[in-house]
Amino acid sequence: MTCRKLHRLIPLAAGDDLSPRQARAMRAHIARCPGCRAELEAFRKDLAAIRAEARAEVVADWSAGEWRALMVRVAAATNAAPGRAEQGAGAATWMRPRWAAAAVAGALLSLVIMAVLFKGPSIPRPAPEGPALAANFDKTQDKVAIHMVSPESGLQVVWILDRNFEWKGDHE
Amino acid sequence: MRMNETEKELIAMVLAGRTEAFEPLVTPYRGPLLALAARLTGNREEALDVVQEALLRAYRSLRSFDPSHPFRNWLFQIAANAARDRGRRISRERAAFPEVIDRAAAPADPEARLDRRETYSGVMSALAVLSPREREVFVLRDLEELDIRETSRALGCSSLSVRVSLSSARKKLRLAIRQDFPHLKEDR
Numbered sequence: 001m002t003c004r005k006l007h008r009l010i011p012l013a014a015g016d017d018l019s020p021r022q023a024r025a026m027r028a029h030i031a032r033c034p035g036c037r038a039e040l041e042a043f044r045k046d047l048a049a050i051r052a053e054a055r056a057e058v059v060a061d062w063s064a065g066e067w068r069a070l071m072v073r074v075a076a077a078t079n080a081a082p083g084r085a086e087q088g089a090g091a092a093t094w095m096r097p098r099w100a101a102a103a104v105a106g107a108l109l110s111l112v113i114m115a116v117l118f119k120g121p122s123i124p125r126p127a128p129e130g131p132a133l134a135a136n137f138d139k140t141q142d143k144v145a146i147h148m149v150s151p152e153s154g155l156q157v158v159w160i161l162d163r164n165f166e167w168k169g170d171h172e
Numbered sequence: 173m174r175m176n177e178t179e180k181e182l183i184a185m186v187l188a189g190r191t192e193a194f195e196p197l198v199t200p201y202r203g204p205l206l207a208l209a210a211r212l213t214g215n216r217e218e219a220l221d222v223v224q225e226a227l228l229r230a231y232r233s234l235r236s237f238d239p240s241h242p243f244r245n246w247l248f249q250i251a252a253n254a255a256r257d258r259g260r261r262i263s264r265e266r267a268a269f270p271e272v273i274d275r276a277a278a279p280a281d282p283e284a285r286l287d288r289r290e291t292y293s294g295v296m297s298a299l300a301v302l303s304p305r306e307r308e309v310f311v312l313r314d315l316e317e318l319d320i321r322e323t324s325r326a327l328g329c330s331s332l333s334v335r336v337s338l339s340s341a342r343k344k345l346r347l348a349i350r351q352d353f354p355h356l357k358e359d360r
Contacts (some may be wrong), residue, residue, distance in 0.1 A: 011342040012335055016314070017320055046346050047314070054295040054315050059210040059219070061203050066220065071195050074227050 001025045006036050014043040181242050186234055194231055199248050204316070208248055211299060211311045212255040222258055226251040241325075245318060249326035252308055258305055301348040306341035311336055314342075 209219035351352035
């Protein structure tokens with residue numbers, strides 16, 4: 001191992017995080033290289049100091065009220081027991097039913113699109129031979145008009161009925 | 173660190189529907205969880221939200237917990253994920269509504285401002301030089317003392333990736349503390 005390669009490994013070596021093979025190579029190198037040994041020791045000391053400093057920085061602990069309130073919120077938000085709640089590991093598992101639903105919805109949408117795209121040309125329907133009957137029916141209206149036209153004679157008949165289908169009226 | 177029998181019993185009780193067993197199960201970790209979340213988010217208020225989210229997720233996915241691993245590490249994993257999700261959401265919101273978010277982030281109460289300044293002092297402040305992934309790796313490995321394998325499991329990445337981020341984090345942090353936080357070196 002060269003000094004240059006060793007310098008790249010010093011940050012990991014300072015925390016004893018090298019693989020066993022790398023650690024063996026490093027030990028062999030620093031045994032014969034005082035410069036690298038000093039550099040490793042300096043880094044090791046700095047890392048230990050940073051760790052100690054960080055641990056000394058205490059984050060203000062929970063107040064009793066904060067913790068109580070959190071537990072109440074957790075209890076309220078988890079009405080279902082874990083046995084009935086999402087099973088499996090973490091987010092990936094609870095997403096599964098949604099993915100399944102999304103897949104089904106996607107398949108249905110694809111079928112609809114395919115049906116629309118590949119539908120043959122529409123065939124015009126022949127007009128009915130018998131008398132044409134048109135009913136103008138609207139639930140908001142009080143009256144209903146039924147208009148009947150005879151194709152042979154041209155005779156038109158109009159019935160006007162109220163909402164109970166009682167005849168009110170008029171014909172011609 | 174393996175699970176103790178009390179934890180196993182409490183987990184079994186929660187899974188059997190006795191929800192009141194959840195609080196004694198997580199109470200021993202309330203301080204470490206808050207400290208972890210505060211180091212990952214950078215302030216205590218956000219950390220409280222992260223812990224709440226983490227505990228909700230822990231409750232919901234308790235059945236998936238593997239008892240062959242430490243319960244503490246599992247909670248840390250969930251908290252780290254919750255902190256990361258929150259960070260991403262805030263980044264998106266900040267990009268969409270920068271003024272609103274900045275106003276909300278600045279507490280009007282002078283005491284709250286003081287609290288926040290205190291939280292940002294020292295190493296916590298120096299952590300700001302790290303990328304989110306470097307910060308997660310450094311906090312879990314160097315401050316919470318998970319080993320490389322546990323850290324990689326907690327973050328859902330390879331050991332190699334953890335080593336790369338850890339090396340970079342230690343170098344950056346050492347440099348930052350030498351340059352920008354000389355009082356930390358003088359205090360030693």
